[in-house]
């Protein structure tokens with residue numbers, strides 16, 4: 467079978483998108499990109515029948531995946547002939563997964579965002595604050611960010627201390643002592659790589675190669691490994707929104723239809739059945755972007771639904787972790 471068409475919808479400085487781009491590059495998986503604006507609206511995404519408002523979105527064939535915490539494991543399952551990046555031993559898997567929780571689920575990235583210097587060009591635009599206030603579901607202002615900065619600095623210091631004095635303390639090159647960067651490195655590095663690349667985010671008296679020699683060297687090594695792999699792979703094709711949608715709709719599905727797990731507690735509680743109209747949205751950030759579609763399958767890890775109809779239908783996959791699934795009960799009223 468031909469390789470599936472892989473397209474990432476992203477903007478280049480999105481740290482979450484970089485998680486996936488690095489994964490693709492380090493594993494040598496060819497992909498195309500559909501570059502998005504850093505703020506809503508994103509008509510290219512709407513063309514797919516998707517209201518989810520976060521970046522990145524990844525399509526593999528005619529299946530579309532939301533959230534890097536689902537996208538990366540899906541990529542990891544593909545191309546068995548290409549060495550994978552994920553751990554296989556149980557204790558190493560535990561480190562990899564706990565690092566993902568540490569960087570994705572403890573509010574660390576929210577703290578990193580509070581360190582953005584408020585004189586960055588994008589942060590001069592009031593529309594940016596309105597957009598990101600919708601994204602976080604609260605208020606956002608330069609004054610608020612400046613006030614939050616001291617506490618945020620403490621959180622980032624504690625996180626870097628942890629890496630410097632535990633996982634990297636013995637001078638190893640990569641988190642799991644692998645020969646090259648593994649998924650555990652991607653899970654750990656992304657918020658710090660992003661912050662180090664933002665001039666003015668980290669005050670020099672707290673953050674420098676002298677204070678964190680091992681962390682700084684590791685981030686540089688990681689960047690070098692990505693740059694080398696990127697040179698070997700060449701630039702991804704850039705598709706316009708129309709071209710991306712066409713490519714997705716013409717591709718075969720990446721996965722067989724999932725089933726509805728009748729034992730899942732949410733399925734039981736709502737009496738969910740295949741074909742039900744459901745609403746799906748993330749509960750941490752970007753909750754305003756709520757998808758509606760027909761339920762295809764659901765289990766404790768993933769929910770799959772159809773977005774769009776007929777020739778324009780794609781199957782969307784969202785993780786259950788951090789997402790809510792609700793049956794649309796007033797469906798008749800919507801007709």
Ligand SMILES: N[C@@H](CCC(=O)N[C@@H](CS)C(=O)NCC(=O)O)C(=O)O
Nearest residue numbers: 480481482519520521533534535601
């Ligand atoms: N848990 C999500 C988080 C994604 C996320 O927060 N992405 C940021 C970009 S780095 C975003 O969507 N920001 C708001 C926006 O771009 O509209 C994931 O892992 O994909």
